[in-house]
Amino acid sequence: MSNHHRPTIGRRRALVRAGGFGLAAILGAVAAREASATPESARDWLSALAKGEFKEGKVTIRAPEIAENGNAVPVTVSVDSEMTDGSYVKAIYVAADGNPNPGVAAFEFTPASGKAEVQLRIRMAQTQKVVAVAHMNDGSLFTASREVKVTIGGCGG
Amino acid sequence: MSDDIKPRIRVPATAKKGELVEIKTLITHPMESGQRRDSEGKLVPRLIVNRLDVTYNGKPVLAATLEPAISANPYMAFFVRVEESGTLNFTWTDDNKQTWTAEAKIQVS
Known part of the structure; x- marks a missing residue:
């Protein structure tokens, strides 16, 4: 059972991490856009x-x-x-x-x-x-x- | 600093009635955009000429509202159709409400 859970948690962490990167990327893009007119x-x-x-x-x-x-x-x-x-x-x-x-x-x-x-x-x-x-x-x-x-x-x- | 700021204009002295005359203007001004940083990395506050008003015999012929995207030493050229002799008056205004003026006469024949 415990073996079963580990990959799930690992995947969840990976997803959270990826989500964090995604957010950072979006914020970065917003900041870049704010620095310039469009x-x-x-x-x-x-x-x-x-x-x-x-x-x-x-x-x-x-x-x-x-x-x-x-x-x-x-x-x-x-x-x-x-x-x-x-x-x-x-x-x-x-x-x-x-x-x-x-x-x-x-x-x-x-x-x-x-x-x-x-x-x-x-x-x-x-x-x-x-x-x-x-x-x-x-x-x-x-x-x-x-x-x-x-x-x-x-x-x- | 304001001692360095000089308006310059180029206007033909004579014209024919109804002629379109080209007016060239320039004011020596740094047009500090508010975007630039000094050597210590601090933003230099915005200070630009934000307005040029031009009248001929008291009637407006051009009013320009300028943003920081206008180059330093703002140059503008435009036209006026002259129907009678008269005087062009130019007034530049900066963010501190300081003004500079110039005038030129046109003899219309």
């Missing part, structure tokens, strides 16, 4: 600023395919709009999904801006996607994204 957190950041459905189109993101220095990646975001009193871009929101935090910047425009375009330089900790959302004056939202491969990350960690 496509979901980037979307949440954008959704908090622009409520509604994001449609593809109108937005163009220009950025290098490969950025050797993640400390300053030149990015241009432009939105197709005539920028008149009747039809203009109210705002452009920019996020990145691989930095410690997803937010990058928000730019508000008026018809007097004449053109909905802004050039900026972004810090990128690693290879990631830049996501931009344009908020039109009629409330509609347009989005585009672009991946930038980063050779040396720039978040000073």
Whole structure:
């Protein structure tokens, strides 16, 4: 009988141990995820600023395919709009999904801006996607994204 | 430190009525992200320029809200459509509510 029990206990211990490793692995993964933004957190950041459905189109993101220095990646975001009193871009929101935090910047425009375009330089900790959302004056939202491969990350960690 | 912080702008002095003019701005600022550690391993507190407001003859043309993901010495370029001569006013604000300003005149013909 006692011989019968031993392997069971052994198996149980092994299971408990494996369970512990599993938990540690999950916690590790959660911690790793918390250290960086994700496509979901980037979307949440954008959704908090622009409520509604994001449609593809109108937005163009220009950025290098490969950025050797993640400390300053030149990015241009432009939105197709005539920028008149009747039809203009109210705002452009920019996020990145691989930095410690997803937010990058928000730019508000008026018809007097004449053109909905802004050039900026972004810090990128690693290879990631830049996501931009344009908020039109009629409330509609347009989005585009672009991946930038980063050779040396720039978040000073 | 704030003595090192200087805004710089590039604006054309003249333009035609209705022309789209490109405005380039830069402020020399470390944009301390709050993510960086010093030599003792302590986090350096966040201190960034978080806002740039630009008006032309008092009317807003661009308002930028910046996050720590903006590079040091933040550079921004954008456009303004000018219908009459006037003055562009720029105000940068940091986390300590310190501000820096610049202005430029455009003669429209």
